[in-house]
Amino acid sequence: MNITVKLFATFRNGRFKMDHQDWPEGVDCRRIVASLGLTEEEIGIVLINGRHVPLDQVLGHGDTLSLFPLVGGG
Amino acid sequence: MDAVQQYLWSNAVGDLVPWPAQAEAVRQFGLTYDQVESLILEKGLLPARYQRNRTTVSIDEQLQLFKSRVAVIGCGGLGGYIIEELARLGVGQIVAIDPDIFEEHNLNRQLLASPASLGKAKVDAAAARVAEINPAVTLEAVKEAFTTANGKQLLQRVTVAVDALDSIGFRLELADVCTEMEIPMVYGAIGGWYGHVATQLPGDTTVQRTYRNWVEGKGIEKQLGNPAFTPAVVASLQVAEVCKILLGKGELLRHRKLSIDLLEMEIFEVSYEAPAELVRAA
Missing domain, CATH: 1.10.10 (Arc Repressor Mutant, subunit A)
Known part of the structure; x- marks a missing residue:
């Protein structure tokens, strides 16, 4: 099934801003994060179609997954 | 009289x-x-x-600002600009909270840092700066780390709390104290070219939800540090929010967070609508 992956800030470095990817049914956010070489500790916000979801959220056909890194400085 | x-x-x-x-x-x-x-x-x-x-x-609103008491938690990159702008705006009372002293690596961005201030308390520099630029503003300097243990006492009589912390753990403690005391909190966080800003009113959980996946440690700022301009941008957005909260005007950054990318010059708005509102919208 088709998933659009959007990356923000430093996650774009050496990767992409947006990519259309093909994934089997039942894939969750965690598996896509791992496929990108990102660690869970780096992950700030995870959105599916603009809504906040946990990493174990399963995606559906046509969903857009957006990943933002953790930002905490002041 | x-x-x-x-x-x-x-x-x-x-x-x-x-x-x-x-x-x-x-x-x-x-x-x-x-x-x-x-x-x-x-x-x-x-x-x-x-x-x-x-x-x-307006003059009435200027009086309203003068009677307001705003806490700035953290007097580093964000906090220096926030305190400067609050004092020039005419917010009458500022509570500046930070346990740290200035170090050389602060000089690239922290408004209150100068070679002469190295080794000196950040809150003392804040007090001196405010006395210099607007002596009508009272700054209360608190050289302590903000925690849930002292937070309720530090935020007594405070109208708005401004987050200028550099630690996610302490930020979550601030959010919890603000939630408990029903104090609006203006959240800001920065790292490299990137920044976040949002406003959380009592009952909202934007900050808690932003860090729901956080377990420990720092964010991208650990590798990226912070340049001069990112804290200035985010701090100014935060002060605009403080001003609107104090005056009860305008449209707040509530139920949404700005994710700012100064490298690509993009601002992305992340929605934090309450679940019930999402259902209604659907």
């Missing part, structure tokens, strides 16, 4: 009271600058220093 008021009235130019007249009133009548500013604003006059505020902030 009649003699002081008479003096201020007679020295007003239109409805503006120039600085030399304020300073002379302080000297002649043995008052403090904040007492004089209070007398001026209560009379419906405006200290001339605020004359360029006036189409943005």
Whole structure:
């Protein structure tokens, strides 16, 4: 099934801003994060179609997954 | 007080009271600058220093700002700019909280840092700066780390808490104290070219939800550090939010967070709508 992956800030470095990817049914956010070489500790916000979801959220056909890194400085 | 008021009235130019007249009133009548500013604003006059505020902030609103008490938690990159802008805006009382002293690596971005201030307390530099730029503003310097243990005492009588912390753990403690005390919190976080800003009113959980996946440690700022401009941008957005909360006007960054990318010059809005509202929207 088709998933659009959007990356923000430093996650774009050496990767992409947006990519259309093909994934089997039942894939969750965690598996896509791992496929990108990102660690869970780096992950700030995870959105599916603009809504906040946990990493174990399963995606559906046509969903857009957006990943933002953790930002905490002041 | 009649003699002081008479003096201020007679020295007003239109409805503006120039600085030399304020300073002379302080000297002649043995008052403090904040007492004089209070007398001026209560009379419906405006200290001339605020004359360029006036189409943005009316005299009544200037008085409202003067009577407000805002806590700034963290006096580093964000906090330095936030304190500067709050003082120039005319927020009457600022509680500045930070346990740290200035170190050399602060000099690239922290407004209050200078070679002369190395080794000195950040909150003391904040107090000196505010006294220099707007003596009518009272700054309470607290050289302590903000935690849930002392938070309730530090935020007593505070109208708004501004997050200028550099630690996610302490930030979550601040969010919890603000939630418990029902104090609006203006959240800001930065790292490299990137920044976040949002406003959380009592009952909202934007900050808690932003860090729901956090377990420990720092964010991208650990690798990226922070340049001069990112704290200035995010701090200014935060102060605009503080101003609107204090005056009850405009549209707040509520139920949404700005994710700012200064490298690509993109601002992305992340929605934090309550679940019930999402269902209604669907």
